[in-house]
Amino acid sequence: xxxxxxxxxxxxxxxxxxxxxxxxxxxxxxxxxxxxxxxxxxxxxxxxxxxxxxxxxxxxxxxxxxxxxxxxxxxxxxxxxxxxxxxxxxxxxxxxxxxxxxxxxxxxxxxxxxxxxxxxxxxxxxxxxxxxxxxxxxxxxxxxxxxxxxxxxxxxxxxxxxxxxxxxxxxxxxxxxxxxxxxxxxxxxxxxxxxxxxxxxxxxxxxxxxxxxxxxxxxxxxxxx
Amino acid sequence: xxxxxxxxxxxxxxxxxxxxxxxxxxxxxxxxxxxxxxxxxxxxxxxxxxxxxxxxxxxxxxxxxxxxxxxxxxxxxxxxxxxxxxxxxxxxxxxxxxxxxxxxxxxxxxxxxxxxxxxxxxxxxxxxxxxxxxxxxxxxxxxxxxxxxxxxxxxxxxxxxxxxxxxxxxxxxxxxxxxxxxxxxxxxxxxxxxxxxxxxxxxxxxxxxxxxxxxxxxxxxxxxx
DNA sequence: ATTATTTTGTGATATAACTCACATTTTAAT
DNA sequence: ATTAAAATGTGAGTTATATCACAAAATAAT
Numbered sequence: 001x002x003x004x005x006x007x008x009x010x011x012x013x014x015x016x017x018x019x020x021x022x023x024x025x026x027x028x029x030x031x032x033x034x035x036x037x038x039x040x041x042x043x044x045x046x047x048x049x050x051x052x053x054x055x056x057x058x059x060x061x062x063x064x065x066x067x068x069x070x071x072x073x074x075x076x077x078x079x080x081x082x083x084x085x086x087x088x089x090x091x092x093x094x095x096x097x098x099x100x101x102x103x104x105x106x107x108x109x110x111x112x113x114x115x116x117x118x119x120x121x122x123x124x125x126x127x128x129x130x131x132x133x134x135x136x137x138x139x140x141x142x143x144x145x146x147x148x149x150x151x152x153x154x155x156x157x158x159x160x161x162x163x164x165x166x167x168x169x170x171x172x173x174x175x176x177x178x179x180x181x182x183x184x185x186x187x188x189x190x191x192x193x194x195x196x197x198x199x200x201x202x203x204x205x206x207x208x209x210x211x212x213x214x215x216x217x218x219x220x221x222x223x224x225x
Numbered sequence: 226x227x228x229x230x231x232x233x234x235x236x237x238x239x240x241x242x243x244x245x246x247x248x249x250x251x252x253x254x255x256x257x258x259x260x261x262x263x264x265x266x267x268x269x270x271x272x273x274x275x276x277x278x279x280x281x282x283x284x285x286x287x288x289x290x291x292x293x294x295x296x297x298x299x300x301x302x303x304x305x306x307x308x309x310x311x312x313x314x315x316x317x318x319x320x321x322x323x324x325x326x327x328x329x330x331x332x333x334x335x336x337x338x339x340x341x342x343x344x345x346x347x348x349x350x351x352x353x354x355x356x357x358x359x360x361x362x363x364x365x366x367x368x369x370x371x372x373x374x375x376x377x378x379x380x381x382x383x384x385x386x387x388x389x390x391x392x393x394x395x396x397x398x399x400x401x402x403x404x405x406x407x408x409x410x411x412x413x414x415x416x417x418x419x420x421x422x423x424x425x426x427x428x429x430x431x432x433x434x435x436x437x438x439x440x441x442x443x444x445x446x447x448x449x450x
Numbered sequence: 451a452t453t454a455t456t457t458t459g460t461g462a463t464a465t466a467a468c469t470c471a472c473a474t475t476t477t478a479a480t
Numbered sequence: 481a482t483t484a485a486a487a488t489g490t491g492a493g494t495t496a497t498a499t500c501a502c503a504a505a506a507t508a509a510t
Contacts, residue, residue, distance in 0.1 A: 063363060065371040066448060072363060084356035087349075093360050116352075117345050124312075124341070127348070130355035131309035135318050137359060138288060138297060141366040145409040146290040148496065175457065184370040186498055191459055207506075223291060373466065400487065411468055416489055432476075457506065464499075475488065480481100 032105045035098045037173070042082050042096040049090065050106040052081040057102025058164065058173060062181065063094045071182040073136055076164055077102070080129060086112065099173040144184045147222070152183035153193045154222040157203065161212055168212040257330045260323045262398070267307050267321040274315065275331040277306040282327025283389065283398060287406065288319045296407040298361055301389055302327070305354060311337065324398040369409045372447070377408035378418045379447040382428065386437055393437040 032055070035041065041052050044064055054077045061072040061081070072094060075081065085092045086109045116123040143155045156179060161168055174182070176190045183190070197203045202218060204211040212218060257280070260266065266277050269289055279302045286297040286306070297319060300306065310317045311334045341348040368380045381404060386393055399407070401415045408415070422428045427443060429436040437443060 063367060065367045066376070067371050070367055070371065072366070083352075084360050087353050087356045088360075094363065116349065120342050120348075123345075123348055123352070127308075127341075127352060127355065128312050130352060130359065131312045134355065134359050134362060135309050135313075137362045137366065138319065141297070141362065141369065142288060142290045142295055144366065145369050146292055146295065151291070177457080187458085188460080188499080189497060191457095192497095195459070402487080412488080413469080413490085414467060416487095417467095420489070451510100453508100453510075455506100455508070457504105459504075460502095462500085465495105465497090467495090467497105469492105469494075471491090473489085475486105477484105477486070479484075 032103060035102045035104055037098055037100060039098045039102075040095065041098060041102075041104060042085070042092050042094070044092050044095040046092050047090055048082060048085050048092050049109050051083060051086050051109060051112045052096065053105040053107055054079050054081055055103040055105055057098060057104075058100035059096050059098050059102060060174075060178070061094050061096050069181055070184065071178060073133070073140060074099075074159070074164060074182075080126065083126070083130060099178075149183075149185060149189050149193050150196070150221050151224060152185065153179070153190065153197070154218045156182060157210070157212060158215070158218055158222055160210075161215070168215065170210060171208045172210050173208075257328060260327045260329055262323055262325060264323045264327075265320065266323060266327075266329060267310070267317050267319065269317050269320040271317050272315055273307060273310050273317050274334050276308060276311050276334060276337045277321065278330040278332055279304050279306055280328040280330055282323060282329075283325035284321050284323050284327060285399075285403070286319050286321050294406055295409065296403060298358070298365060299324075299384070299389060299407075305351065308351065308355060324403075374408075374410060374414050374418050375421070375446050376449060377410065378404070378415065378422070379443045381407060382435070382437060383440070383443055383447055385435075386440070393440065395435060396433045397435050398433075 035057070041054075041059060042048065054075060056077045058077075059075045059081070061075060062069050063072055064070075075096070081096050082092065090109075116126065143152055147155065160170060160172065164170070176194070177187045179190045180187045194203075194205065198205055200217070202212070202214045202221075204213055260282070266279075266284060267273065279300060281302045283302075284300045284306070286300060287294050288297055289295075300321070306321050307317065315334075341351065368377055372380065385395060385397065389395070401419070402412045404415045405412045419428075419430065423430055425442070427437070427439045427446075429438055
């Protein structure tokens with residue numbers, strides 16, 4: 001399985017621009033590992049010397065708040081996790097947990113920095129990703145604080161449907177408790193809104209499966225606040 | 226005043242690592258401008274081909290929410306503004322407005338990218354700044370959503386005192402309405418908490434001047450949520 | 451298959467903060 | 481200095497959502 005790393009490196013969005021020598025260097029310090037739902041990739045407060053490259057699957061970034069935990073964002077492959085940590089004081093500022101079976105490649109921070117230095121296209125790409133992250137956090141923050149329940153939940157459903165699954169039907173990998181942590185509200189309120197939406201004919205739920213029947217309504221509810 | 230740019234470049238945290246040739250290139254595409262309180266540096270929704278380098282002064286980053294505007298973070302010099310825009314689709318995703326007299330240097334995006342390419346230390350520094358921004362937004366987001374009024378206001382006062390002014394006495398450059406937009410609550414609630422704190426002997430207010438008398442209390446209130 | 455555990459649905463009650471309203475103070479403009 | 485405009489203080493009523501409580505359903509474990 002370790003040999004997969006080279007493939008991993010080559011297949012990664014960064015690698016297409018790498019020289020053979022660079023790939024060689026990367027492959028020595030990279031190990032591909034498979035994870036299941038619930039596994040922890042990064043744990044807030046711990047020391048870290050790796051960047052995690054999420055090659056497939058889905059994960060949630062979450063931080064411990066003064067009261068309850070808070071899910072910061074849902075991350076889909078491909079993306080790099082733990083960048084702030086590796087640039088900064090090496091103490092993880094957030095946790096990352098798998099929510100759908102994932103393949104992850106841990107890249108040693110020194111190899112990662114070598115890559116950044118050696119390959120400008122790569123470092124440019126990382127900057128892009130960091131900028132996107134920042135904007136995404138902005139968006140979620142505005143969502144959390146300026147909308148009320150219906151709007152928040154509508155927004156999350158749209159995000160799952162569009163950004164994560166690209167389909168109007170999907171299996172939601174989060175519990176209602178998770179959803180509450182994602183929009184900063186209680187599990188009960190999430191439940192109430194979800195059944196409300198179903199009664200209004202906006203979505204159809206059966207178990208973990210959600211089907212969006214009326215996206216237009218969802219968009220309106222999300223926009224209205 | 227235009228010649229200041231070279232000084233600006235040399236004095237900037239990036240420049241110490243630049244070659245003469247690089248500084249030359251930068252100075253051609255850089256103009257230092259002075260701004261007053263209330264001036265707009267970046268306007269959400271507009272097209273932009275510059276990175277703004279805040280050399281001195283204070284600014285607020287804010288976005289238009291579904292209902293009210295929301296202040297995302299307070300930025301002090303030195304720092305780069307508008308990075309996500311220049312990497313992305315060039316449409317500004319947020320506004321930046323001066324809240325204390327500022328000197329700003331607008332760096333053409335092409336020159337900026339040249340710098341990133343030419344100088345790895347510089348691009349590394351930019352990545353650091355992007356990471357810091359992300360973590361700061363995390364923090365503010367948790368603050369907004371998980372604490373109640375007293376905690377939110379305590380947190381902002383601590384931030385102003387520690388990160389921005391480095392003093393227990395400072396002149397607050399924001400109106401209570403601004404503070405409301407910063408912590409996502411109403412102007413009235415801000416006022417109530419502020420007078421409450423004063424009655425409790427935690428702060429002393431006279432006009433725009435705020436003195437923190439009991440930082441320990443503030444820290445406790447902020448931490449408790 | 452059966453049991454234990456986790457997740458979900460829904461009512462009743464409590465509460466923090468918003469809104470509205472208006473007086474007062476402060477700041478800016480002429 | 482005088483007036484206009486903006487910012488602030490504070491009460492009373494309203495409201496969205498949290499919390500508590502428990503039943504039902506679904507999932508996981510033996």
